[in-house]
Amino acid sequence: MLQIDLWKRVLIILTCAVGLWLALPNAFYGPVEQHNDAVKAIDVAGSTPELEAQRALWPNWMPSQLVNLGLDLRGGAHLLAEVKVADVYASRMEATWPEVRDSLRSITPVRRVEAPEGELRVRIGDAAQMAPALEAARTLARPVQTITGAGQNDIVVNGSGDIITITLSDAEKQATDERTMQQSLEIIRRRIDEVGTREPTIQRQGSDRILIQVPGIGSAAELKAIIGTTAQLTFNPVVNRGADENAAPGLGNSLLPDAESPGTFYVIETAPVVTGEELVDAQPSFDQNGRPAVSFRFDTTGARKFGTYTAENIGAPFAIVLDNKVISAPTIQSAIPGGSGIITGNFTVEESTNLAVLLRAGALPAGLTFVEERTIGPELGQDSIDAGKIATSVAFIAVLFFMWASYGLFGFFANIALIINVGMIFGLLSLIGATLTLPGIAGIVLTVGMAVDANVLIFERIREELKTAKGPARAISLGYERALSAILDANITTFIIAIILFVLGSGPVRGFAVTLGLGIVTSVFTAYFVTRLMVVFWFERRRPKTITV
Amino acid sequence: MRLRLIPDDTNIDFFKHAKLTFGASMVAVLLALVVWFTMGLNYGIDFRGGTTLRTQSDAPVDVAAYRTALAPLQLGDISISEVYDPASNSKKHVAMVRIQAQEGEEAATPEMISQVEGALKTVAPNIVFTSVESVGPKVSGELIQTAFLAVAASLGAILIYIWLRFEWQFSLGAVAALFHDVILTIGIFSVLQIRFDLPVIAAILTIIGYSINDTVVIFDRLRENLRKYKKRDLREVMNLSVNETLSRTLMTSGTTLLALLALLFLGGDVIRGFVFAITWGVIVGTYSSVYVAKNIVLFLGVKRDWSKKDNNTGQYANIDA
Numbered sequence: 001m002l003q004i005d006l007w008k009r010v011l012i013i014l015t016c017a018v019g020l021w022l023a024l025p026n027a028f029y030g031p032v033e034q035h036n037d038a039v040k041a042i043d044v045a046g047s048t049p050e051l052e053a054q055r056a057l058w059p060n061w062m063p064s065q066l067v068n069l070g071l072d073l074r075g076g077a078h079l080l081a082e083v084k085v086a087d088v089y090a091s092r093m094e095a096t097w098p099e100v101r102d103s104l105r106s107i108t109p110v111r112r113v114e115a116p117e118g119e120l121r122v123r124i125g126d127a128a129q130m131a132p133a134l135e136a137a138r139t140l141a142r143p144v145q146t147i148t149g150a151g152q153n154d155i156v157v158n159g160s161g162d163i164i165t166i167t168l169s170d171a172e173k174q175a176t177d178e179r180t181m182q183q184s185l186e187i188i189r190r191r192i193d194e195v196g197t198r199e200p201t202i203q204r205q206g207s208d209r210i211l212i213q214v215p216g217i218g219s220a221a222e223l224k225a226i227i228g229t230t231a232q233l234t235f236n237p238v239v240n241r242g243a244d245e246n247a248a249p250g251l252g253n254s255l256l257p258d259a260e261s262p263g264t265f266y267v268i269e270t271a272p273v274v275t276g277e278e279l280v281d282a283q284p285s286f287d288q289n290g291r292p293a294v295s296f297r298f299d300t301t302g303a304r305k306f307g308t309y310t311a312e313n314i315g316a317p318f319a320i321v322l323d324n325k326v327i328s329a330p331t332i333q334s335a336i337p338g339g340s341g342i343i344t345g346n347f348t349v350e351e352s353t354n355l356a357v358l359l360r361a362g363a364l365p366a367g368l369t370f371v372e373e374r375t376i377g378p379e380l381g382q383d384s385i386d387a388g389k390i391a392t393s394v395a396f397i398a399v400l401f402f403m404w405a406s407y408g409l410f411g412f413f414a415n416i417a418l419i420i421n422v423g424m425i426f427g428l429l430s431l432i433g434a435t436l437t438l439p440g441i442a443g444i445v446l447t448v449g450m451a452v453d454a455n456v457l458i459f460e461r462i463r464e465e466l467k468t469a470k471g472p473a474r475a476i477s478l479g480y481e482r483a484l485s486a487i488l489d490a491n492i493t494t495f496i497i498a499i500i501l502f503v504l505g506s507g508p509v510r511g512f513a514v515t516l517g518l519g520i521v522t523s524v525f526t527a528y529f530v531t532r533l534m535v536v537f538w539f540e541r542r543r544p545k546t547i548t549v
Numbered sequence: 550m551r552l553r554l555i556p557d558d559t560n561i562d563f564f565k566h567a568k569l570t571f572g573a574s575m576v577a578v579l580l581a582l583v584v585w586f587t588m589g590l591n592y593g594i595d596f597r598g599g600t601t602l603r604t605q606s607d608a609p610v611d612v613a614a615y616r617t618a619l620a621p622l623q624l625g626d627i628s629i630s631e632v633y634d635p636a637s638n639s640k641k642h643v644a645m646v647r648i649q650a651q652e653g654e655e656a657a658t659p660e661m662i663s664q665v666e667g668a669l670k671t672v673a674p675n676i677v678f679t680s681v682e683s684v685g686p687k688v689s690g691e692l693i694q695t696a697f698l699a700v701a702a703s704l705g706a707i708l709i710y711i712w713l714r715f716e717w718q719f720s721l722g723a724v725a726a727l728f729h730d731v732i733l734t735i736g737i738f739s740v741l742q743i744r745f746d747l748p749v750i751a752a753i754l755t756i757i758g759y760s761i762n763d764t765v766v767i768f769d770r771l772r773e774n775l776r777k778y779k780k781r782d783l784r785e786v787m788n789l790s791v792n793e794t795l796s797r798t799l800m801t802s803g804t805t806l807l808a809l810l811a812l813l814f815l816g817g818d819v820i821r822g823f824v825f826a827i828t829w830g831v832i833v834g835t836y837s838s839v840y841v842a843k844n845i846v847l848f849l850g851v852k853r854d855w856s857k858k859d860n861n862t863g864q865y866a867n868i869d870a
Contacts, residue, residue: 072819080688220681221659371685380603380679380819387817394815395808402804405552438820439748445812446755446827449805450762453797456804457766460797463557486769489714490762496706497758501751504699509751516755548551 002473004536012529016420019522022063022427029066031057036064065430068199069215070437070511073385075378076215077223080371083184083208085177087366089118089168092176095280096120096140096155096166098300103136113163120166127162134159137166144171177208183365185210188227205506209371220373227368234272235306238317238329241266256319258326266326268319273309278302284352287342292352294343303339311335388441395445396422403452407459410549413534414455414527421451421519421526428518437511447519453490454527457483462549472547473539480532487524495520554799559792563839564784564847570840578729581736588739593746596693598650598686600662603632603643604669606676610644614672622664625649632818643679643818650686696750700731703757711761715768716852722845723764726837730760733833734826748823756830759805763798763838770794771843775851783851787843795839802835 004012025032035058038051058064071078097112097120104110109125110133124133134157141153154172158165168176185204192200192214201213217223239253242265249255249267258264282296298306309318310332319329320343330343400418403411425444429436462479466472498520501513594601604610610631619627626649631642646669651661662681669676684692704724712720731753738745771790778786809828816824 220683221662224659371688372683374682375678375680377677377679379605379677384817384819387815391812391815391817395811398807398811399804402552402807406554406800408551439751439823442812442816442820442824442827445808445816446805449808450759450801452804453762453801456797456800460794460800464793482773486766489765489769493707493710493761493765494758496710497703497754497761500699500703500706501754504695504702505747505751509747512748512751512755516758 002477002536002539004533009533012533015525016424016530019424019427020420022065022431023423023425025058025062025064025066026426026430028058032064032066034058036066039064063430065433067426067429068433068435069381069385070435070440070508071213071215071374071376071381072438072508073381073388073436074215075376075381076213077217077220078372078374078376079212079220079223079227080205080373081184081188081210081212081227081368082371083181083210084367084369085180085208086118088176088180089173091280092168093118093120093166095297095299099140100137100164100166103140104133107133107136115165118167122164122166124162124164130159130162130164133164137164144169144175180365181208181210184368187364188212192227210368211506216378219375220370221375224370224373234276234321235274236268236270236272236319236321237309237313238319239267239269241317241329256321256326258329266319266329268321268326272321273318274298274302274306278305284349285342292347292349294347294352295340296343297340300339303337306339306341307335307337310341311337384438388438392441392445392448395448399448399452403455407455407549409538410455410459410462410531410535413531413538414452414459416534417455417526417530418448418451420530421522422448424522424526425515425518428522429515434514434518435511436515437508439508439512440515443512443515443519447516447523450494451519451523451527454483454487454524455531457486457490458528458531459549466547466549472544476535476539476547480528484528487528491520491524553796554803555796557796559795561788561792561795563788563791564844567844571844574729574837574841577736578732581732581739584736584739585732588742590735590739590745591742593744594647594682594684594689595747596689596696596745598684598689600648600650600665600681600683602646602648602662602665602669602678603680604646604673604676605679606642606644606673608642608673608675610642611672612644615644615646615669618668618672619646619665622661622668624651624661624665650684650689654685692747696747699750699754700757703754704728704731707757707761711765711768715772718846718849718851719768721849722842723761723768725845726764726834726842727757727760729837729841730756730830730834734830737829738826743822743825746822748820749826752823752826752830755827756834759827759831760834760837763801763835764842766797767791767794767838767843768846771846784847787847791839791843798835798838802831805831 034054035056038054038057042051042055100120100122101110101112104122104124107124108129111123111125113121113123115121124130137157138153141155141157144152144154152169152171154169154175156167156169181204185202188210189202192202192212199215201211203211205211212223212227214223239250243263245255245257245263245265247255247265247267253267254270256266256268258266278298278301280297280299280302282294285293285295287293297303314332314334317329317331319326321327328343396418400415403414403418405411407414422444425447428434458479461483462475465475465478465482468475470478495517498513498517502510502517505513612629612631615629616627619629628647629644631644646665648661648665651658654661662683666678704727707727708720708724711723734753734756735745737743738749767790770793771787774786774790774793775783778789781789806828809824809831812824813821813828
């Protein structure tokens with residue numbers, strides 16, 4: 001009748017304990033945050049007594065994951081940037097022009113003519129040579145390397161009269177857009193990491209937007225300045241390589257650290273051979289022996305400079321330098337005259353892919369338009385936290401009192417369940433690394449109000465069952481049983497809403513959806529299973545002949 | 550001595566004034582629609598684009614002086630409103646300045662913002678800008694679309710869920726009640742011209758979630774009672790079900806309202822609009838669960854003979870609600 005299996009009891013108690021254990025760090029937010037920061041800093045830069053002291057603020061064996069505070073609570077800047085993906089088409093066409101010129105020159109004289117952006121138009125001297133000219137131009141096409149674009153070429157060549165029109169194919173445009181977005185994300189991420197703020201959010205949104213949220217930064221304008229600055233990518237001659245960070249580089253040289261392996265330093269010539277501005281593209285590929293490599297392409301001026309330099313320095317290493325760090329220092333295997341080359345090394349496929357991304361990440365590939373920006377001052381965030389704390393406490397106390405006054409001992413059980421419930425919400429939020437926003441706090445307060453609903457349903461039901469006088473044990477078990485269908489229906493519908501809010505919402509609204517959704521899950525658990533366990537424990541000890549709910 | 554919101558056994562006839570209550574609801578919905586279409590909503594920048602600056606100063610806000618200071622910048626429509634917060638520190642005087650989206654700009658330029666900040670500093674030297682938000686017209690257009698989609702998707706999902714769990718009559722009744730709640734909420738925002746922005750849409754969706762919660766509990770009991778009392782009049786069974794669940798309905802609304810009122814008065818002005826919407830929705834939603842949803846179910850009639858298939862015309866279909 002009124003029984004719960006032992007394993008279920010253990011499971012319920014364990015679940016509560018784990019939830020509360022995970023929530024615990026949030027009760028000591030300041031020290032835990034310092035501890036986490038110190039752990040990270042020691043990881044990156046090594047230990048100092050000061051950092052050790054900060055790390056000791058919170059024991060290592062305790063959980064240390066915290067609920068992230070959203071921008072509206074912590075203060076910071078939020079930007080939504082639209083990447084002008086079409087910019088890239090035009091620069092691709094610019095780079096195609098010399099190739100087209102060179103391949104057609106032997107057939108007929110060619111002249112470039114005015115064309116809309118993203119299109120290349122060439123007038124050929126002898127219209128009768130159109131067929132061989134088209135054929136020659138089409139040999140420049142390369143297959144598109146994506147799954148959806150398989151079997152298609154990257155450029156479309158058409159001829160009419162004495163004009164040849166070259167455009168990017170749709171498949172190539174898609175692939176280009178995809179690359180542009182990845183590059184932009186990567187560049188922006190690197191830029192912001194450089195500034196070293198805590199927990200920035202950099203996310204792609206939709207097909208061509210990037211959401212950037214940086215807590216603790218003074219204003220959106222400041223953030224824009226960081227993202228707008230293009231990092232310098234250069235190719236420099238290497239003078240020598242060593243492990244001494246205090247080595248004197250000598251006149252005209254610089255000493256730069258290796259990006260991957262700490263403790264390795266390069267002395268390079270400060271004047272670059274070519275810079276990232278002159279790089280058109282970089283792709284992961286394979287060398288003639290089938291080993292992973294990175295192929296790259298320079299624009300015309302870059303190609304000329306690079307060709308001359310490599311021809312004169314076969315066998316010598318040169319450094320690829322990004323943000324004053326050497327990301328790679330390959331050895332020149334042969335002269336590279338055509339402006340495109342291949343970087344080999346001891347790469348895995350993953351490394352070559354990363355290097356290609358890094359190479360491309362030198363400069364933002366396309367312009368950004370900022371379509372939404374928000375700055376929230378830290379004082380306002382603090383005000384909101386304070387107000388939220390007061391409101392939540394008052395709401396909590398009011399609901400606890402109301403429940404106790406209405407249902408006595410059973411209300412007291414429900415109250416304990418409610419406290420566990422709020423603890424578990426925080427535990428889960430910390431576990432999944434969710435972000436708490438101001439509407440999220442409202443979601444928790446609302447959960448406090450609504451969580452007792454399940455208990456109210458059960459207790460009202462028990463009261464009704466008591467009227468038909470079947471004895472307290474039977475009434476309690478029937479109450480729990482019969483209230484379940486209403487509890488489930490009511491919570492599933494609310495859960496559906498939380499999912500819709502999560503899918504369609506953004507920012508603070510999404511934070512609200514997360515707390516609302518988690519609150520539903522934990523409140524059904526605590527209000528149903530936890531109170532039931534408490535009631536059973538109490539009933540087994542006291543064996544009351546009559547009960548009042 | 551236990552706290553009781555209502556006596557243990559109630560026997561209220563909720564259909565006694567059905568014509569009056571249902572009629573009042575209809576009129577209220579119509580009025581809300583009229584107000585919405587004539588007065589419109591006080592859209593925040595989320596939905597119309599533009600820039601808002603939240604200012605804070607230790608001197609009282611002089612709206613006229615702010616306006617005069619900003620006039621030479623020629624930024625088009627500017628609205629300035631003081632924010633009153635009874636719970637907050639009286640030394641803080643907060644105002645919201647809203648500037649319309651500028652021609653040809655997707656978002657506010659840093660120059661424009663620093664011009665505005667500079668101009669306001671001339672009239673209020675100690676002013677600080679605790680938040681600056683700017684949304685481009687393109688994004689705001691999309692946000693409006695998404696908002697409508699979210700509300701429609703929620704209503705649709707609930708229509709289907711209730712239909713699967715109960716009967717189509719219940720489903721229509723429930724969604725009609727939700728529609729009633731949503732329209733009345735939009736209506737009150739229109740009447741009071743409270744700023745209508747993205748969190749308010751979240752609030753409306755929450756109201757939908759809360760109100761359906763209430764309705765489902767009554768429906769659940771109704772379904773149980775319909776099985777129990779096969780011979781009794783539908784109207785009687787409905788009254789019985791509502792009476793049986795009345796104590797729970799009021800308790801839950803009571804606790805939720807307690808929590809919400811705390812948030813409304815103490816939670817600060819940033820989320821006041823959001824909390825106001827939910828508070829209003831809980832009141833309207835509780836009413837609609839009792840007075841709107843089941844009237845429609847009564848009007849549509851319910852299949853009573855659960856053992857036979859599709860005997861749906863129902864002898865109670867024509868009862869005058």
